[in-house]
Each structure stands twice: as structure tokens, then as C-alpha cells.
Amino acid sequence: MLSTSLIVLVAFCTSFLCVLTFRPLAIGFGLVDRPCSRKQHTGEVPLVGGLAIYAAICFSSFLFVQFDTNYKLYLISTAFMVLIGALDDFYDLDAGLRLVGQFLIASLMVFGAEQYISDLGNLFGTGNINLGLFGPLFTLLAVVASINAFNMTDGVDGLVGSLSLNTFIAIGVLAMLAGVGLSTDLPAMFFGAIFAFLFFNLGQFKNGRYKVFMGDAGSMLIGLTVIWLLAYCTQGKQAFIQPVTVLWLVAIPVMDMVSVMARRIMAGISPLRASRDHLHHVLLYNGLSSTKTTIIIAFAAVSFSISGILLQFYQIPEHLSLSLFVLLFVGYNSLMMTQDKRMNNHPKALKLFSSS
Numbered sequence: 498m499l500s501t502s503l504i505v506l507v508a509f510c511t512s513f514l515c516v517l518t519f520r521p522l523a524i525g526f527g528l529v530d531r532p533c534s535r536k537q538h539t540g541e542v543p544l545v546g547g548l549a550i551y552a553a554i555c556f557s558s559f560l561f562v563q564f565d566t567n568y569k570l571y572l573i574s575t576a577f578m579v580l581i582g583a584l585d586d587f588y589d590l591d592a593g594l595r596l597v598g599q600f601l602i603a604s605l606m607v608f609g610a611e612q613y614i615s616d617l618g619n620l621f622g623t624g625n626i627n628l629g630l631f632g633p634l635f636t637l638l639a640v641v642a643s644i645n646a647f648n649m650t651d652g653v654d655g656l657v658g659s660l661s662l663n664t665f666i667a668i669g670v671l672a673m674l675a676g677v678g679l680s681t682d683l684p685a686m687f688f689g690a691i692f693a694f695l696f697f698n699l700g701q702f703k704n705g706r707y708k709v710f711m712g713d714a715g716s717m718l719i720g721l722t723v724i725w726l727l728a729y730c731t732q733g734k735q736a737f738i739q740p741v742t743v744l745w746l747v748a749i750p751v752m753d754m755v756s757v758m759a760r761r762i763m764a765g766i767s768p769l770r771a772s773r774d775h776l777h778h779v780l781l782y783n784g785l786s787s788t789k790t791t792i793i794i795a796f797a798a799v800s801f802s803i804s805g806i807l808l809q810f811y812q813i814p815e816h817l818s819l820s821l822f823v824l825l826f827v828g829y830n831s832l833m834m835t836q837d838k839r840m841n842n843h844p845k846a847l848k849l850f851s852s853s
Contacts, residue, residue: 501685504561508553508689515549516697516709528587530710542708544586546694547715551579553690562682570610577602578721582714592769603640607633612728618740622816640724646750647720651711653777653787655699658691659795660749661719667746667802674810675737741815744822745805749798756830779836
């Protein structure tokens with residue numbers, strides 16, 4: 498416990514100091530987020546949160562982690578992920594180019610670390626589904642999906658940080674319930690680093706004068722880390738999380754991403770095109786402040802994680818857990834489709850699928 502607390506403290510302090518250091522540099526180089534029709538914040542905000550978090554992870558890793566081949570590959574993969582994210586923050590890379598980079602980075606995890614999903618569990622009540630040769634391909638898609646799911650939620654102060662902390666904590670709870678000696682080093686590092694970032698992002702430091710955003714570098718780093726951890730925790734002899742439970746631990750990012758892409762395709766536009774059709778946009782449109790939006794979505798994410806944990810703890814059949822999640826998604830998507838029509842028909846509303 499003392500070791501975990503020390504890791505959290507070191508990661509927090511490192512991330513905090515890195516934000517203070519990187520912020521003026523970002524302003525000087527122009528690595529800032531500027532307001533536009535899709536980004537309605539005030540002023541130019543430095544995009545250094547993700548860089549500070551990654552610096553804290555690297556520094557803490559060298560102090561507390563005994564490196565093996567897999568951990569080295571994890572750090573290399575995340576370094577490339579942060580680089581692509583930072584370039585995207587600065588140059589606004591083409592979505593296709595971004596996807597190519599994400600697949601290449603996912604290949605390091607799948608073929609380098611040999612960390613991939615081969616067993617989906619007993620999803621349909623007919624026995625475990627073994628993916629066999631399709632396991633690596635499925636994992637590549639899952640990695641890219643996780644990266645983009647968390648990236649898409651980064652639209653309101655504190656949201657992606659809150660959602661990721663929820664997932665990291667849920668993994669720890671499931672490990673504790675299973676009596677598994679899972680190393681808490683990496684989740685502890687992220688907890689401390691993200692918590693420090695939230696001080697700046699939520700305006701809790703110097704009355705908001707040092708505000709920063711996470712940027713694509715941070716949200717994609719988190720997405721990659723989450724899927725890496727979940728792949729480890731659901732596969733092989735060390736597995737202690739049922740694959741179906743993963744859906745509940747990342748319910749909000751997954752449902753939001755799938756729903757948004759499906760609705761964009763139905764609207765006849767590219768699913769990769771940016772628009773104001775995410776859950777946080779809907780809540781903001783309905784008059785909620787950014788703070789209330791983050792609190793409501795974070796509360797929903799925690800509720801879904803608790804549901805998944807309880808379903809696994811009480812050994813509810815996996816196919817029933819999947820059925821409940823599918824029903825949840827159908828209800829969520831139906832509600833979002835109704836909101837789409839309402840927002841697009843409102844004379845004063847900003848159109849969801851604007852070209853900006």
C-alpha cells in the first residue's frame with residue numbers, strides 16, 4: 498500500500514511540474530487549441546496534458562518498474578502513440594493517416610509483445626468462442642477502436658480523465674475480488690498523472706489561469722493503455738476478467754463511438770468526419786454546463802462499471818450479461834437518434850453534421 502501511494506505521489510508531482518514546464522513552451526510553438534464552431538472554449542489553450550502524463554509515466558516507470566520485454570514494447574508503443582497524437586494536435590493530420598499509424602502501433606502490441614485476444618468467453622451460452630488465427634486481427638481492430646473511443650470522448654473538461662480513472666479503478670477492484678496479485682504500478686502511475694492534469698484542466702490551479710487540454714496525445718495514450726491492460730486481464734492463465742465484462746468497464750466510450758459512427762453512416766457522411774453528435778454535445782445542447790456534463794457522464798460510467806463487476810461477481814451467465822449490454826446500447830442509440838433529429842431541426846441549433 499505504501500509503495501502504491503508513493504507511485505501515485507511521484508506520478509502526480511512529475512505530471513504537475515511537467516504541465517508547468519510544457520505550458521509556456523506549447524504557447525511559444527503554437528501547440529494550442531483554438532476556438533471554432535466545434536470547439537467553443539475561451540482563448541487558446543495549450544495541448545500539453547497528454548505530454549505531461551506520458552512524461553510522468555516514463556519517469557515513474559524508471560523508478561518503480563522492473564522492465565521486461567513486454568513493458569519495453571509498451572513504452573515504445575505509447576511513445577509512438579503520443580508522437581502521432583502530438584503531431585495531430587499541431588498539424589491536424591488526415592484521419593486516414595492517423596488510422597494507419599494506429600494500426601502500426603497496434604501491431605507492436607499484437608506481434609511484438611504477443612498480447613492479443615484469442616478467447617471471447619461464453620458469449621452465446623454455447624461454449625467459449627476461440628478466435629484462433631483471427632485473434633491477432635480482432636485485437637488490431639480492438640486496439641484501434643479503444644484508441645479512438647477514448648479520443649472521441651475528449652470534448653469536455655475532465656471527461657476523458659474521469660472515464661479512464663473509472664476503468665483503471667474497476668480493473669483494480671476486479672483483481673482484488675478475484676484475489677489476483679495484479680501489479681498496480683501502471684494504474685497507480687496513471688491515477689497520479691491524470692489527477693494532476695485535472696487540477697489544471699478543471700481550472701483548480703490559480704483560478705484557471707494555467708488551463709490546459711489533454712490533446713489527442715493524451716486521449717490516444719489512454720486508449721492504448723486501457724486495451725493493453727484489458728487484453729492482459731482477460732486472456733491466458735492470469736485472466737480474472739470475463740471478456741464480456743470489459744464492455745461494462747468501457748461502456749460510455751464504446752457506446753458513444755459505435756453510435757456516432759452508425760448515425761453518421763445513416764446520415765450519408767464519413768464515420769471519420771468530425772461533428773457535434775457525441776453524448777457530451779447532446780448534454781451541452783440541453784442546457785447543462787461543462788461541469789455538470791462531466792459529472793453526469795462520469796456517474797453513468799461508474800454505474801455501468803459497478804453493474805459489470807456485480808454481474809461477474811455473482812456469476813451471472815456471460816450471454817445474459819451480453820444481452821443486457823446490447824439492450825442498454827439499443828436504448829442509448831435510440832435516444833441519441835431522437836436527439837439528433839431534435840438538434841438538427843432546431844432553428845437556433847448548430848447543425849450536427851456541419852462541414853467545419
